[in-house]
Amino acid sequence: MQDGGYPNSSIGINLFEDGNDNGLYIANTTSANGGIHFATENAPTNWTTANIRMTVTTDGDVGIGVTEPKSKLQITDGDVYIEDINKGVIMKSPNGQCWRVTISNTGQLVPTNITCPN
Numbered sequence: 001m002q003d004g005g006y007p008n009s010s011i012g013i014n015l016f017e018d019g020n021d022n023g024l025y026i027a028n029t030t031s032a033n034g035g036i037h038f039a040t041e042n043a044p045t046n047w048t049t050a051n052i053r054m055t056v057t058t059d060g061d062v063g064i065g066v067t068e069p070k071s072k073l074q075i076t077d078g079d080v081y082i083e084d085i086n087k088g089v090i091m092k093s094p095n096g097q098c099w100r101v102t103i104s105n106t107g108q109l110v111p112t113n114i115t116c117p118n
Helices: none
Strands: 013-017 025-029 036-039 052-056 062-064 073-075 089-092 098-103 109-114
Antiparallel strands (some): 036 052, 098 109
16 A cells, blocks of 8 residues: 555545555544544545445444444444355344344344353
C-alpha cells in the first residue's frame, strides 16, 4: 500500500490505495467513532459513506455495507451465504452448550450439539 497523497483531510482520514489503480482504498479515520474504512472508489475531496464497503471500529465491531455497526457483525443490504453444507451458525445456549444450526433439504433448521470453539 502506498499513501494516496490525502492525509489529514477535513474529516480526519489518511487515504491509501493499492498503487496499481485497482480501486482499493483504506481510510484510517481520526473521528470520534474511529476505526478503519475500506472503500472501492477514490473520493478524497468528497469522501462519503456511499463508497465505504466495510468498517472495522476501534471496538472491533465489523460492518459490511454500514459505517457504524450496531453489533459485533452487521451486514446491511446483503445476505450471508454458507456454501459448505457441514458448516452453519454456532450459538451458545444459556446452559453453556454450543449448537451449530444448519438446514435440511426441506428447509428445516437442524441444530447439532457441538464442542464450543475455543
